[in-house]
Amino acid sequence: MYTVPLPIIGTDMAWRDAAKRLIGAGVRPADILWDYGTGMGELFATATPLPPPSRKVKAPKSFVQMADVVVWHKDPQRFARLYDLLWRLRHQPGVMQDRADPELAKLRQMEKAVRRCQHKMKAFVRFRDLRQGGDRRSFAAWFEPTHHTVEPTAPFFARRFADMDWMIATPDVSAQFVDGNLSFHPGQPKPDLPEDAAEALWGTYFCNIFNPARVKIQAMTSEMPKKYWKNLPEAQYIHDLIAGAEAKVRKMQEAGPTIPPERVQKIKDQLRKRQNDP
Structure with missing residues (x-):
């Protein structure tokens, strides 16, 4: 049994690296325990390290793109579901085009939910001015996403608000953009943000x-x-x-309706006259 601890920050790259190593070594899905952000993985992990990287591992681009989104879903079984599909793709490369496949359909639903959560984050984050002075403006916001979408969505805010420093705090992960550098930190309780005019x-x-x-x-x-x-x-x-x-x-x-302008009435009279002319 392989126990794979996955961090809260950098989850996508950690899962991808572990999945490539495991699939390259032929490790079956039933022999993997995915441990996300609990720290329990280190307690129950075996002494068996992950297999070395393999150059033979290939996956359809469509799967990689989907996995990069689904890993941010809140479902604790998301990693196992993705690996199950990756395992099947070794012998069923056409699964990604099978719309009737129930497991693929479930993953597509999860992908859609994450993208919707990202859209809501872009729409509903409200920054407040910290009024700290200096050369760059400084703002902060509190947000409670449905899924773990802070990390994949933060680059959008970095591009849009590149001229100011800001922080988006959430219960799981916080994003900070200071002097043009984007970084991520553990979540925190809701901060006491000042009123903003x-x-x-x-x-x-x-x-x-x-x-x-x-x-x-x-x-x-x-x-x-x-x-x-x-x-x-x-x-x-x-x-x-x-x-x-x-x-x-x-x-x-x-x-009631307002009186139409004089020119509008003239146009109506002309149209009525044309209709009545033989």
């Missing part, structure tokens, strides 16, 4: 773009799940906006 401006903008005539609560909560509301400054306005939507729509209807 920009949040009031963001709230004003959110209220102004709210259209009471197009309220679809189910669609809104699908795009903005309630689990994120507690960390979104604009979420404090949602309840009142929804509660007052019906009254605002009624008021708009009672106001």
